Amino acid sequence: MTNSYGHTTDAPRFRVIILTSATIGPTAYEALWDAVAGKLREAGYIKSPKATSRLKKSGLDRSKRSANSLFYLPAQAASSSDTFFDFHNGHQCRPLDPEQWLRNVPLEMPSESPADSVAPASAAGVAEAIAVWRSSSPGKGNDAFFTLALSLRTLGLDLKEIEQVLSEQAAFARSPAERRNQIASIMQSLSKARRAA
Incomplete structure (x- = not known):
């Protein structure tokens, strides 16, 4: 996980970079993105929840669904004290197995796209x-x-x-x-x- 340039403690903005155990093509990438988005929806996170809703706002960047999306390299936040780069490498943090996800995650969930x-x-x-x-x-x-x-x-x-x-x-x-x-x-x-x- 790494901060975005505009990240502050009061208004967090960051990227989570998920490593995969294998290289995947564009169609599989987009299907995998949909699967992750579906898991977030299952957990109660959506793009724009109503003020009265118990759902929470998802920070998922919908512009990155396309397999040819460009990503910025990690950079220092506007305020250097808000800069961070955390690498999680514990037992529970293995690279994501695309084949297992695409085989076992239902992709028929409702979508906002x-x-x-x-x-x-x-x-x-x-x-x-x-x-x-x-x-x-x-x-x-x-x-x-x-x-x-x-x-x-x-x-x-x-x-x-x-x-x-x-x-x-x-x-x-x-x-x-x-x-x-x-x-x-x-x-x-x-x-x-x-x-x-």
Whole structure:
């Protein structure tokens, strides 16, 4: 565990780095992230609990679900007295075994992420549609992005969920600004098609 730059004793902000016993690919990484998020939900931690709720606020960084997320190296906190780096290496702190987690943790739990809120049988389809979009050839971004939206609609995501997934995925485009600008016209096309159906 290590502090973030903005960490203070009164407002803790830190990272927990979980070592794994084996190297894993992007699909397994994201499934493992979902499994850890599910365990936090089971324990009563969610992103934004209501003030009257007995649930607690989770500090899970949802922006790090993507397997190609960048992480900062540990750094000194703004106030050097708040800086820490703790390495837990006891009997109970072995590297996480991804295979065991992915085999034994139910991934069908409710999620706060639109891409994960579809039926469990479709979650793999959403991941596959995103993978196809991300592997599109240079110069095909416009068509591939629209195809991603159509795939998400076919998988059963509603318009709001599709728009959020597109907004998240635009950041991975070769031309992020172009893809973000394309979202409005895609959503308009999907909305028209839905009314016509």
